[in-house]
Amino acid sequence: MKHIYLTISFLLVTFIGFAQIPANYYDSANGLDGYTLKTELKNIITSGHTDQGYGGLWIAYQTTDIDNTNQYDNDGFILDIYSEDPDNPEPTYLNFTYGSDQCGSYNSEGDCYNREHLVPQSSFGEASPMKNDVHHVYPTDGYVNGGRGSFPFGIAASGGTTYTNGSKRGSSLVSGYSGTVFEPIDEFKGDIARALLYFATRYENNVDNYTSFDMFNGSNDQVFQDWAIDLLLDWHYNVDPVSQKEIDRNNAAYNFQGNANPFVDHPEYANLIWNPNPDIQAPTVPTNLTASNPTSNSVDLSWTASTDNVAVTSYDIYVDGTFYVSTNSNSTAFTVTGLSPETNYTFTVLANDDSGNASTQSASANETTLAGSSSANDLFFSEYIEGSSFNKALEIANFTGSTIDLSNYTILRDGNGSGTWDSGITLSGSLASGQVYVIANASIDASCQGSTTIDLSIPQSNTPTNYNGNDPIGLFNNGTLIDIIGTFGGGSSNFAQNTTLVRKNNIDSGNTSFNINEWDQFPSDTCTYLGSHSTTLSVNEINLSEFKIYPNPIKGNLLNIEVKQNTRFEIYDILGKKILKGNVTPTNSKVSVSTLNKGVYILKLNTPNGSITKKLIKS
Template sequence: MKRKLFSFLLSFVLISTFAQIPTGYYDGTAGLTGAALKTKLKQIITNGHIDNGYNGLWAGYATTDRDNIAMAGYENDNTILDIYSENPNGTDPYSYNYPSGQCGSYSGEGGCYNREHVVPQSLFNSNAPMVSDINFIRPTDGKVNGMRSNFPYGKVGTASFTSLNGSKLGTSVSPGYSGTVFEPIDAFKGDIARMILYFVTRYESQLSGFGTGNMLGGSAFPGLQTWELNQLLAWHNADPVSATEIARNNASYNYQGNRNPYIDHPEYVAQIWGTPVVDTQAPTAPTNLATSNPTSNTISLSWTASTDNVGVTGYDIYKDGVLYSTVTGTTATVSGLNPSTTYNFYVIAKDAAGNASPASNTASGTTLAGGQPGGSCGTEDFSNIPASSSTYATQTWTNNNITWTATDARTDQTINGKAITVRNGNLLSSVVSGGIQSLTVTAQLKFGGTDSSLNVEVNGVQVGTIPYNAAAPTTTTINNINVSGNITIKLINPVSGNRVAIDDLSWTCFTSLGTAETSKDKSQFTIYPNPVKNNELFVKGENLNRITKAQIYDLSGKLIETIENPFKTSNRINLKGLSKGNYILKTDSYSAKFIVN
């Protein structure tokens, strides 16, 4: 442990800090509980509150957030005590000397520190006195502060960002919330909880006029959304008040004239909000697991959701008895598979307490042979995007084992359910296996602007455009992209100021269908005329009568028709009114492309 204070010195600090609660400060609270106690505390901590202004925070940090003996610190080197970079059990990755290091610009961690509103100032429009209330505004590293953005605090399942001290941004596994959350390290979870509880007490009469940020409630009591309250109560209990918190509370009182009552009297938390219930009940087993849409290297899975007394937070997918991935929904696409291979899958549900359900039924699926067309390879319905917000920021989420990043984007617009809306930015996938044959997406211009198109890039090369307008959502498919191997998909909005909502993105995997018209191989054939006429397709080649099955696909990989023994009596296929476009005729061992005009 880094704390090297002698026990008598620590005891002296604790006695001294506890003694600094002003006599009679909490008069009138005896016998009160619930909303009545919360309102009484609001009156107490509002009286005497001095607003020193937003810039005054820098001066306040000289005494409230220093790592030294007086503050019962860690290194005790008098640097800024930053909850996003402090390593309580080892060497800090970096540190800031006061007053130098104030932001400023940064490109990574360790560049500068700024003022982190634990309750985002966007929720109260940066109004006073909230914007300068030192009781919930901490000096933190600028980069990590920026990554936290305005996301609520919660338990992270899959992290999209991890700071050098272990603080994480990612998909929530806190019961009752599946959006993006920020999770501090264990040593500061109680600190965060008590700061937020202070905020919803001090400003309880104003909460109805604040934004929620998927954390605040819209009324004075309880003041928080249920999921966030439960998470904060758990953190409050798991990380008790420390000597460092007590010292900061005293210094904040000297600076600002009011205190955090939940540091002075931790028991008030249970007296107002109760205590969290320990969850020991496992979810029910997922049911009806089924496989579908096989390609040469992917298989899609779907199942019926589990139930839980608190809430299911995710599903572990097992492939041949080995954990493949964890998802939050009830569908997934398993990629990176071998052609012509049978795989066995089962799924296990988990809740936030880590309770695991029994396994689902086992479902088997077989991939197609190499070169066969496949159906849908990947989908993104934007159901896992961060919580609804009109603020433009970098948005990150994970769905179907793919991480998406949208820059200069908001999350409050819809098309067919949730959609991501990009302004002067782009939407980018993480690396996806299986390649890409075609891509389909729906787009719509929001809030006025100029009709235009999104640019679509695969591995940094533009492969097509997606038109959009304000009148109605437009769904567009780009065919013949034909990129194999690992890929990234990027949709770019090239028109400055246009705000474009994006929804229902899907793509098909790359297929290596042969399309040669002539060959010496006796299994091959020629289609004529090509383009075909009068909805009749003729084939010329050897041993046609030995072909047992023919299939017609469009270039997205969708099967249009299957014909048994197609050339047993003639070399003609009736296309039955097939619409204009490009198609593939596949037989037992050869494929050829044809066009319908």
């Protein structure tokens, strides 16, 4: 799929007192795009490139990577992207002196600095000139360098290893990759992205052989996996555009080895190569929307599918003009739940494609819910964790208004979706209304337990806490199924592998037919929400002190949304059209709003405890 990224052009100002990158250096690339442009850039930056050897990198760093700018500390020490804190002076033990602090051995941060190959040496067999190319070999703390190893770059979940300046290693939060990743701080994400784009271009003739690096896909045109190129383009354009220090480094590198990084000089080249024809066509409007089969708290919707020049990927559903949910699929039917009894509702639907294009909203459909109570009448599953190794946990919630005797309840497993409840446990004790009961594998990581009260006493062998992502789990009351995760008898296909599912807060009862749209999905080993659950709250019941949103009005292209737990954000224009959406975490709060025009918008923040809206102004 094609994606749209903001392209920013820079006027190059050179302060290095040596030979400058010639004004006509890129002239032969003018008018080209796609992989034809990439090949011509390869020809340009290969010509004149002189391999200065592995030892020559130490010499290069004297001009390429000394902190001699007010952008950072201007202290004359090595500028280390794994140690530098752009907001605060580094501890003195992280100040590396050129020529005297080269690694050697190391046992902790600050022992020495090393030559970090952003594309790991193991992927290209330590061959030259790749091994010695200063454009992708940066001086970094040896200990952090060793911790990064050969892992790909990405967005890392909490609970891994975090280094002094905030760089970290952990499970991937990037859609499309589930392994371990290394995440630098935002300040240097663009630097790293441009170094990798340079490598893919300079070594185009060989890079299709470097498949041991998980970011590469074994081709010499796109080079990167789909998830990786999306990540790198986002870092390049939105998270960390080219800085003056990077321009200075590029000029110094040109003086050292005779070639330049074209993505520093011309940031627009990245889009021209990897996204030359962005998809800007919106899907058609959904038609024939019908609302039917009302209950006291739900209404069924169905509609005729939209069409798109590439593909429709999801539908957004609105209830009374307010965004309700994105279906995360191209299904043309959905059950809206969490409604109030004896209430008339108006529904509309719009279609999305993978490039962020959205149709206008459909014609509306109306339906009135039946009489009755919308409160839960029994227990239900509120969370499911199917993580790495023994990280398995099930959470059951009580919102019935009464304390429940758990001895009447059992949890059974349908191993491999075979259609047989093959093992189970009987619960014990009682559960007060508004509380949850958690059972977990006895060997679950301590980081997943936190302060949560978890029942680890249940024998683990051959029980539902020994499940995988293809084992449906059922909750029974006196032998009657009242809720299920997965499809009984559905076969061995995975429905929730390496996934955390949290029941949406507008769901207040079980469902004997598994519906993934009732659940929010999170990456493997996400334990943030375990131990508490809430049904739908009003805006006034969410504490605004849990969020810090600034600047507002927004004067630049970045909005900070500081949160205490993983939070989904959505930004709407004043007509109710969703413009942006994504996730923020306690360690990743920056949101690019470069695509927003000046005006007034609505920010909606969604957590498992409820949601809140706030007006934004882009000035």
